[in-house]
Amino acid sequence: xxxxDLPQIVKGFLRLTFIVAxxxxxxxxxxxxxxxxxxxxxxxxxxxxxxxxxxxxxxxAMVSLWCDSAGYKVVETGDDITKCLEERTLILANHQSTxxxxxxxxxxNSRKHVLPNIMWIMDxxxxxxxxxxxxxxxxxxxxKSGKENREKGLIDLAQHLKVSYIGLDRxxxxxxxxxxxxxxxxxxxHRYAEKNNLPxxxxxxxxxxxALKTIMSTVGPxxxxxxxxxxxxxxxxxxxxxxxxxxxxxxxxxxxxxxHITFGNRAPCDTVVFYRVYRATEIPEDSEAMTQWLFKxxxxxxxxxxxxxxxxxxxxxxxxxxxxxxxxxxxxYLRFLVLHIFFIVSTYFHLRMFLSIYQCFMYFLVY
Numbered sequence: 001x002x003x004x005d006l007p008q009i010v011k012g013f014l015r016l017t018f019i020v021a022x023x024x025x026x027x028x029x030x031x032x033x034x035x036x037x038x039x040x041x042x043x044x045x046x047x048x049x050x051x052x053x054x055x056x057x058x059x060x061a062m063v064s065l066w067c068d069s070a071g072y073k074v075v076e077t078g079d080d081i082t083k084c085l086e087e088r089t090l091i092l093a094n095h096q097s098t099x100x101x102x103x104x105x106x107x108x109n110s111r112k113h114v115l116p117n118i119m120w121i122m123d124x125x126x127x128x129x130x131x132x133x134x135x136x137x138x139x140x141x142x143x144k145s146g147k148e149n150r151e152k153g154l155i156d157l158a159q160h161l162k163v164s165y166i167g168l169d170r171x172x173x174x175x176x177x178x179x180x181x182x183x184x185x186x187x188x189x190h191r192y193a194e195k196n197n198l199p200x201x202x203x204x205x206x207x208x209x210x211a212l213k214t215i216m217s218t219v220g221p222x223x224x225x226x227x228x229x230x231x232x233x234x235x236x237x238x239x240x241x242x243x244x245x246x247x248x249x250x251x252x253x254x255x256x257x258x259x260h261i262t263f264g265n266r267a268p269c270d271t272v273v274f275y276r277v278y279r280a281t282e283i284p285e286d287s288e289a290m291t292q293w294l295f296k297x298x299x300x301x302x303x304x305x306x307x308x309x310x311x312x313x314x315x316x317x318x319x320x321x322x323x324x325x326x327x328x329x330x331x332x333y334l335r336f337l338v339l340h341i342f343f344i345v346s347t348y349f350h351l352r353m354f355l356s357i358y359q360c361f362m363y364f365l366v367y
Contacts, residue, residue: 037051061109064106075272083242088219094246096248104248120135139168143156157215158214173215188205193206206298220280247272249304274314275324
């Protein structure tokens with residue numbers, strides 16, 4: 001007879017109920033505030049986007065709470081990333097599971113100016129999820145997968161970078177070059193490697209280079225955007241200044257996924273995030289050289305992950321600057337409480353507002 005863990009079932013049900021409720025009083029609140037503030041966007045767009053950034057950050061903090069409350073902590077190590085926190089930075093990360101993005105939310109929730117000014121490049125299917133409306137209003141970029149959409153997608157990305165990334169003064173730009181989860185991409189990656197005499201990876205898949213080339217040619221150090229800033233003698237680069245290479249490592253190579261975060265049905269564990277910081281000027285301009293540079297980084301990731309799975313740590317020599325010892329990311333639960341109060345009170349206010357509008361409408365309709 002199959003064994004049922006009643007406490008775990010109850011815990012999973014309670015967590016699911018909380019997360020569904022959390023979605024219901026947070027996501028509509030964010031969207032409604034952004035719609036109500038549209039007149040401000042016309043009068044003072046800078047203030048509008050500043051407010052949007054704060055509420056966006058507060059919303060992502062909820063996801064950090066889901067992870068942390070289930071016992072899934074994040075441990076940061078590798079290079080010191082302080083210098084690129086408030087500069088235009090391209091994030092290149094390996095992509096293993098649906099938990100990768102929530103884990104990154106958890107990393108940067110405690111840092112004031114990262115999440116409000118971040119832009120994500122994600123698969124277009126994401127727009128149909130519960131967070132799709134949030135990413136749309138925040139002006140993240142949705143890219144369609146498939147060969148038939150590739151060329152147009154890169155053209156649209158270049159335009160979006162000029163209008164939204166530069167135009168809205170975003171700082172961090174997040175790209176998963178593998179283009180999908182490891183379990184879905186691994187077989188395709190192996191076939192491509194065989195055909196092109198490239199190494200077969202087990203812990204990462206071969207990265208795609210198209211988006212990186214588009215980003216660097218559009219907002220990189222040698223892009224027209226950066227050259228225009230130089231001509232105007234601006235004190236800071238208008239384009240990408242840093243490239244932050246992130247290696248996400250789950251215990252024993254078994255990724256956390258959204259079901260674990262939702263139900264808390266996996267034992268508490270630490271996810272390691274290893275940083276390596278590059279100056280954007282270190283990235284080759286030549287197309288082939290850039291491809292080789294990216295492949296080299298992923299070859300290093302493969303080795304780093306293998307060592308981590310075997311030994312439980314990534315050696316300090318993979319750090320490019322002064323090595324930072326592993327340090328857990330600590331979440332602020334008092335802040336979580338305050339943010340929940342904000343979203344619940346906002347939801348009450350919005351419901352009362354819509355009820356009043358409905359009552360007024362019915363009054364004039366009847367009388």
